[in-house]
Amino acid sequence: MKKELTRQQYLDLYYYMRLNRAVEDTMVKLFRQNKIVGGLYSSLGQEAISVGTAYALEKKDWLAPMIRNIGALLVKGVPPRDVFMQHMAKYDSPTKGKDGTSHFGDLEKLHIVSPISMLGDLIPVMTGVAMAGRYLGQNIVTMTWIGDGGSSTGVFHEGLNFAATQKAPFVLILENNLWAYSTPVKRQVPLENLADRAKAYGISSYIVDGNDVVAVYSTAREAVERARAGEGPILIEAKSFRRLGHAQHDPAEYVPKEMRAYWEGRDPIALYEKFLMGERLLDTKGKKDVDEKIETLLAAEREFAENSPMPPPEFAETGVYCTGDECHKIRPKWERPISEVTPPKSSVKPVWTVEGFGSGKSAASTAIHFGDTKAALETETSDTDATTKTNGSKRAAKSPAKNSAKAGAASRATRKVKR
Amino acid sequence: MKKELTRQQYLDLYYYMRLNRAVEDTMVKLFRQNKIVGGLYSSLGQEAISVGTAYALEKKDWLAPMIRNIGALLVKGVPPRDVFMQHMAKYDSPTKGKDGTSHFGDLEKLHIVSPISMLGDLIPVMTGVAMAGRYLGQNIVTMTWIGDGGSSTGVFHEGLNFAATQKAPFVLILENNLWAYSTPVKRQVPLENLADRAKAYGISSYIVDGNDVVAVYSTAREAVERARAGEGPILIEAKSFRRLGHAQHDPAEYVPKEMRAYWEGRDPIALYEKFLMGERLLDTKGKKDVDEKIETLLAAEREFAENSPMPPPEFAETGVYCTGDECHKIRPKWERPISEVTPPKSSVKPVWTVEGFGSGKSAASTAIHFGDTKAALETETSDTDATTKTNGSKRAAKSPAKNSAKAGAASRATRKVKR
Amino acid sequence: MAEANGTQITFLEAIRQAMFEEMERDPAVVLLGEDVGVYGGAFKTSEGLLERFGWERVIDTPISESAIIGAACGMSYAGLRPIAELQFIDFIVCAFNQITNFVAKGHYLWNAPAPMVMRGPSGGGVHGGPFHSANPEMYFVHTPGLKVIYPSTPYDAKGLLKAAVRDNNPVLFFEHKFLYRRIRGEVPAEDYTVPIGKATVRREGQHLTIISYAAMMHTSLEAADALAKEGIEAEVIDLRTLLPLDEETILQSVRKTNRCLVVHEDTKTGGIAGEIAAILCEKAFGDLDGPLMRVTALDTPVPYAPPLEEYFLPNAKKVFDAAKELARY
Amino acid sequence: MAEANGTQITFLEAIRQAMFEEMERDPAVVLLGEDVGVYGGAFKTSEGLLERFGWERVIDTPISESAIIGAACGMSYAGLRPIAELQFIDFIVCAFNQITNFVAKGHYLWNAPAPMVMRGPSGGGVHGGPFHSANPEMYFVHTPGLKVIYPSTPYDAKGLLKAAVRDNNPVLFFEHKFLYRRIRGEVPAEDYTVPIGKATVRREGQHLTIISYAAMMHTSLEAADALAKEGIEAEVIDLRTLLPLDEETILQSVRKTNRCLVVHEDTKTGGIAGEIAAILCEKAFGDLDGPLMRVTALDTPVPYAPPLEEYFLPNAKKVFDAAKELARY
Ligand SMILES: Cc1ncc(C[n+]2csc(CCOP(=O)(O)OP(=O)(O)O)c2C)c(N)n1
Ligand SMILES: Cc1ncc(C[n+]2csc(CCOP(=O)(O)OP(=O)(O)O)c2C)c(N)n1
Ligand SMILES: [Mg+2]
């Protein structure tokens, strides 16, 4: 860990990691008291990732958490009580009991998009937010997370590829914790470094030690700024380990003991504390202050959460549809002149230009696919020559390297990429 | 083009490319006579890909064509009449008029899986065939094709990733013809070489000039043999150009004229003819023989096809379900002793072994996700300590490079892959 | 319907105009999909849009339906009103998870409105075969949180598409491709919308009610004309919106005619006729003088060959026959 | 049902036994899905299978539902009889295109049978929330080419799953997770199957027919017991297979009781009650003495909080009340 942040930043990272863990510890207690509805997931040992990446965002930026990103929510400004109440399905929770865990969002103030359980779905969604933000002139970056296992979903591919073609200001954190539920990463992804997924989209990627919060933060910060500068989406693989089971019900005995022991020895909070102490950024007193601050805060937050009522049954019936302006006034926040995107300024010539070959024509209103068969009927019906001839073109091939879009540029021999 | 095949192989490749083109020319005529139902797609200028790749397969191998792979079907042994009749929706066609174009298959004899229109879907399907073939001891390879545009579908990713984790004997030909309907490849895939898609799965890939049939064949042959030998799936990018519109209705004026002209000058049949003549593998007489052979063949095939009746209307009602053994006797063709895959020989210890860390335990019958809440209820309900402590692990980190699965192996600093 | 003072346009043109005018009216409206820009869409429904509104607002996407729908949803969260085109509606199933889980549930679960339209060419009768002829409406009618529109006239297509763009909810808008260039109709010169969730009576009658929508609307009207020649006056209802369903208009008509025939091009089992049957059973049980009847497509994929597809699809003759039988009760 | 001579096992164990025995019987049967091997499945339905049948036959897959279904389909083309597990049935929509277009249509279009089973835990009542409680049956009931099974007892679960594995068609097999460990029942010691496409009468009665399946079957029986105490004898039909639907058993019962109440946990609009209503309207119109009634879940996503989910779901009280009202006709 290299010293490069301000003292406050160092201490913020520490505080949020501690808070992240304390919030989750509290939830384990609540779970054992049977106060949590449904499953409880843990990010134990992965706090540096959630905290370090989210801390790289600005207030105006958007994020969408996955189940193990409570830390990111806390950094973004979500109060612990909201997290508790979500898990307890309370009426004062952000979703008022309709959904649980980290499945909640806030479009207006915090700019958080709620995840759903289906892994990968957030990737195109956050790409869309990023594209909209750019269109509206907001200069924002969007961020979400995906697991090693989740990187095999089709929507991961579609989303990241689309983001890449659009150069969307979007940062994706691939949280490689070596397991997807009970299955080791090697059975899911035939790669040593999952950052290589980025190579399929021609985008930049980083690999970072996910247990080193300063490295995570610095990497994320750089990625966020590059994305903001218009370099397109960026993938960061943060390597770490899932210390507990998939959720509370899972003892995860399928994980070799030695593996768990190894990673317990690399606890990100312990490592960071050691670093902070060594750099004299933290002392015993400072640590005690944090202990107390968090304890006091969480006691209050937990109390509030526990005292919140369950939603009234009939509430189940409400809210499937937005009923209009009185329900939601939808107004995009323009931060550029609308004239830039409206005619006549928006007008363009609708043609493709291909490097080295000039432009095509704009497509005329021609026959359409099925829909009407007239076009076909109107053409000749005699058995004349087809348009194409066996040896139709006699012209010699042009110089083969005129442009990379041509096969000439592809080596005539085969290229072998053996790995 | 290098001389390395037998004379017969050279001439086969020539014949099939010519036949491919002639079959499609005939269909353009039929289309103009309004005898084709629905759309007509063309592989003009891409014949070397279909023919060269399919020619690399053995009789027992399986393939599944896409719309522009009529050539592959011909090589695999499909008579031209079947292709004509499919397009004319005739009752004697392989699907008896229920589907058109290249949407037909033959599980029993030719080992062809029918495509559907949804791009990419064949990739996991042919992975499954490959896995089944291996399981049954058949030593087969499976092959299918995908376009530059189709490589952005989610199922491309899921299928190829799964094939890679399974090391399935599967060869995927990525036919990069620079356009997907009206959209240039640059707008669809932010890569110079689409073969780089393979890097996301850690599999081998090749790039080949798709207008050079010998190069295509040699590459495919090598890939097929490597896949058969157990090296896992292989991706081949064949670079070419779609000379006509997306289908007959599309004049493709969005394509720059110069680009089309350039590629017309690289006609794969013309190039190959020149090569064959130069190598004295073909002379004017030989060419004339092929002309005549194809003309005679197609005249007969076309006549047969045209004379085939339309299906009777009530046929629409039949065949949604297999009605049992009298409809289909499903018997896998075992080419290995069944004892190898049945107990006791099949029995294994159900544990994961992680390199450098030994094995986990086999999962005991524990609590399940939701399903019953008993497990939770039975645990203590007092507010005791959670399992995890802030600074739970005091053990020093082990030597960081013990194993690559550990974050220690990931450089602590960030790795930047800028492209 | 106040269709006066307008011009005769095709169904296709009505859709194009709706998009054009909405984009003109509101810069929050953007269009994304495969080949929608330079090409103007596989069916030319977006012709001229790129030229006028530029690359930022008319977006040619990769072949990635889940990304198209997902990104549109994200855009809608940021306050835009995206229109996502499916090149053929058949490909909507490639984004099924995004639509049914992400898009449909957001408002209920976390109070996030997703003002977006998902539209594309649907339906058979043009020999598109089993993968280019889908009528997937029931998958979405069965998904709370979505609205589902399936118009039959240029007037409704334009007015409903505009209403869909202005709606704060995710709306599926199906365009029967058989109608694209075959059906013409008048549309007003001035801006108008057609309310979502309202059926309309296309033809009044007292002997039985025929309920239909989209292409089958025209088939039903054709049958009604033939029935009239035999003295049977059918009331013909065009549902227009399938979710939410306009129960009132249905019940009102059936209470008058006491007989109901539902005609849809969708396959039979699990089609919307069942839902209508259940509603009538619950709310107009005493009013029915005869069985509720269904004329629908066969329970098969859509076959390719013209004779097969014709046999598969409902037609005016089948509607006529069923109606005559029903009128006997 | 000949449930004698057997042992009492849970619903979960019935499913595990069915897979175990079918894999034992036929080496063409393989299992693939997420965490099905070493872990034995998220719900432990495949516990012990990897140990006995090895890595080639019990395949832990990546998180790629389209690949799981697609590969299973390819395997079936080669003559295998794969069982594809969806970890939660909710994720089946991630493979929706593969299932509805590839798997469902192959036999009709090109005469390719796809003997494969797609199964997984479904249903609510366990506070799984909006993404772990799905009842997606109607999406598939509306898709010709598939068979859809949704059992309610260990006996049926085991017998129908075995029948599904031996069937030459793609079969969807939904396992209501509420039943997994809560319901026990006897199963024979010897091999048996339960025929696909046959409903069963779980309780005889003459005053009204209650039609249900899966978890709601038990709710319906509970309600029937309460009704009996008030002198109302409900006949309770367990559909077991939803596609093809056993019209005969339904019609027979309704012709006797003249009243019909359908109970399903699926949401209301577009649920199977509608299809049953349409069938009754068409084929037993004169036999109905009262309206067909529906007791179903609300038309919303499945909410998370227990009071909300309870309100959302049907229960015995709601069934009882509806049945009492219906009995008054
Ligand atoms: C599309 C989809 N399929 C299956 C699941 C079930 N599931 C939930 S989490 C999980 C494992 C996720 O592993 P990974 O992505 O590595 O994230 P981690 O739990 O390790 O953080 C699975 C299979 C899901 N949520 N979504
Ligand atoms: C999933 C899906 N989405 C959309 C389409 C419509 N469509 C058919 S072909 C095509 C373009 C395909 O381009 P490419 O994959 O490059 O193949 P090519 O036509 O160039 O051979 C499109 C968009 C489709 N068939 N499948
Ligand atoms: Mg993981």
Ligand SMILES: [Mg+2]
């Ligand atoms: Mg292409």
